[in-house]
Amino acid sequence: VFDEVCETTGVTFTRFMAEVAMLNPELSELTTLFGAIDTSCKAIADIVKRSQLPSSETLGLEGEVNVQGEDQKKLDVITNDLLKRALRFTGKLGVLASEEEDEPVDLVSSGNADDKLTSTWDNKDLVVEDTGKYVCVFDPLDGSSNVDAGIPTGTIIGIYEHDENCEVDESIETEDEAMANCLANTLQPGTKLVAGAYCLYSSSTFLVLTLGNGVYMFTLDDTIGEFVLSHPNVKIPESSKIYSFNEANIEKWDAPMKETVYKWRQGTGRSGERYSSRYIGSMVGDVHRTLLYGGVFGYPGDTKNPNGKLRLLYEGAPMSFIMEQAGGLSTTGTKRVMEIVPEQVHQRVPIVMGSKNDIQEVIDAYAAAG
Numbered sequence: 001v002f003d004e005v006c007e008t009t010g011v012t013f014t015r016f017m018a019e020v021a022m023l024n025p026e027l028s029e030l031t032t033l034f035g036a037i038d039t040s041c042k043a044i045a046d047i048v049k050r051s052q053l054p055s056s057e058t059l060g061l062e063g064e065v066n067v068q069g070e071d072q073k074k075l076d077v078i079t080n081d082l083l084k085r086a087l088r089f090t091g092k093l094g095v096l097a098s099e100e101e102d103e104p105v106d107l108v109s110s111g112n113a114d115d116k117l118t119s120t121w122d123n124k125d126l127v128v129e130d131t132g133k134y135v136c137v138f139d140p141l142d143g144s145s146n147v148d149a150g151i152p153t154g155t156i157i158g159i160y161e162h163d164e165n166c167e168v169d170e171s172i173e174t175e176d177e178a179m180a181n182c183l184a185n186t187l188q189p190g191t192k193l194v195a196g197a198y199c200l201y202s203s204s205t206f207l208v209l210t211l212g213n214g215v216y217m218f219t220l221d222d223t224i225g226e227f228v229l230s231h232p233n234v235k236i237p238e239s240s241k242i243y244s245f246n247e248a249n250i251e252k253w254d255a256p257m258k259e260t261v262y263k264w265r266q267g268t269g270r271s272g273e274r275y276s277s278r279y280i281g282s283m284v285g286d287v288h289r290t291l292l293y294g295g296v297f298g299y300p301g302d303t304k305n306p307n308g309k310l311r312l313l314y315e316g317a318p319m320s321f322i323m324e325q326a327g328g329l330s331t332t333g334t335k336r337v338m339e340i341v342p343e344q345v346h347q348r349v350p351i352v353m354g355s356k357n358d359i360q361e362v363i364d365a366y367a368a369a370g
């Protein structure tokens with residue numbers, strides 16, 4: 001199915017998804033969602049690029065602290081609203097969760113984009129009706145603390161199907177019951193993802209996705225305003241000589257993780273190679289380089305934050321899905337990240353992902369430590 005599609009580099013994302021839908025009719029609603037994602041990423045790329053101009057109103061801090069306890073950037077809010085609207089108006093979405101939303105939101109839309117929305121985000125007046133087929137989780141602007149310095153940022157998206165054992169039932173009266181209902185719809189492990197995607201806003205704008213059958217990388221061609229397939233079926237090199245961590249925390253890491261990085265620094269690890277360090281502090285940028293050049297990206301747990309910093313639902317799981325589909329691995333050190341069932345929407349997860357042989361070395365170090 002996918003082979004016929006992925007051979008033709010240069011094919012536009014729109015055409016690629018149309019062919020996926022033609023060859024897989026059950027995915028046709030998913031391709032509608034990706035139409036909204038395609039447009040949103042182009043819009044965000046433009047907003048980020050123009051955000052530093054003197055005339056721009058989108059510079060700097062929003063003046064709010066989000067549920068993560070982070071100072072929200074204006075662009076965190078702008079990109080979050082943009083994605084929420086674009087996804088919601090497809091009518092294909094039942095529930096969404098975002099880094100910038102305190103709790104998951106059960107969407108209301110009759111499926112026609114021009115229909116008046118019967119609930120508004122502000123007063124969270126949830127009139128729970130029958131909802132779309134999909135659940136979407138996203139980080140609208142990853143690495144946003146970097147954006148005012150022009151360092152690459154990204155958007156991360158995961159898509160699940162509505163969890164069948166949590167159908168919206170008409171008896172739901174109160175908002176918190178509706179919340180509990182939709183919460184169950186968002187808290188699924190990465191193994192249940194039907195799609196994982198990210199957009200990287202950098203020297204080029206890249207849209208990278210997996211539907212569970214390989215990883216496809218598209219590059220935005222500004223001349224025609226379309227993402228075009230540039231790297232069909234991405235496979236991460238099995239070994240590497242690059243590691244990517246915030247090493248300021250290294251003294252606080254778990255011993256197996258710390259020892260392994262010490263060895264990679266000294267060239268006394270499994271490959272005998274002396275590694276170099278590359279870290280930009282934007283997960284999407286660091287993972288994208290890791291996918292293409294090989295390497296290990298991670299944010300391990302440490303004595304201060306045993307679960308590290310990255311959020312499982314909309315950073316760890318979708319990026320692990322892409323990494324595994326590209327032939328890499330993604331672990332907490334002792335568990336496959338994609339198998340972790342979230343308990344809270346914004347829970348964090350210690351994560352190390354990348355080239356198979358290097359990650360295996362980390363897994364073995366944890367196993368040896370017992």
Ligand code: AHG
Nearest residue numbers: 139141142143144145246281282283
């Ligand atoms: P976000 O901007 O979406 O909150 O995510 C930031 C994350 C991730 O992008 C990056 O890998 C990590 O924070 C960097 O953390 P440190 O600054 O602690 O290294």
Ligand code: MN
Nearest residue numbers: 068070099144
């Ligand atoms: Mn943030």
Ligand code: MN
Nearest residue numbers: 139142143315
């Ligand atoms: Mn992030």
Ligand code: MN
Nearest residue numbers: 099139141142
């Ligand atoms: Mn973010």
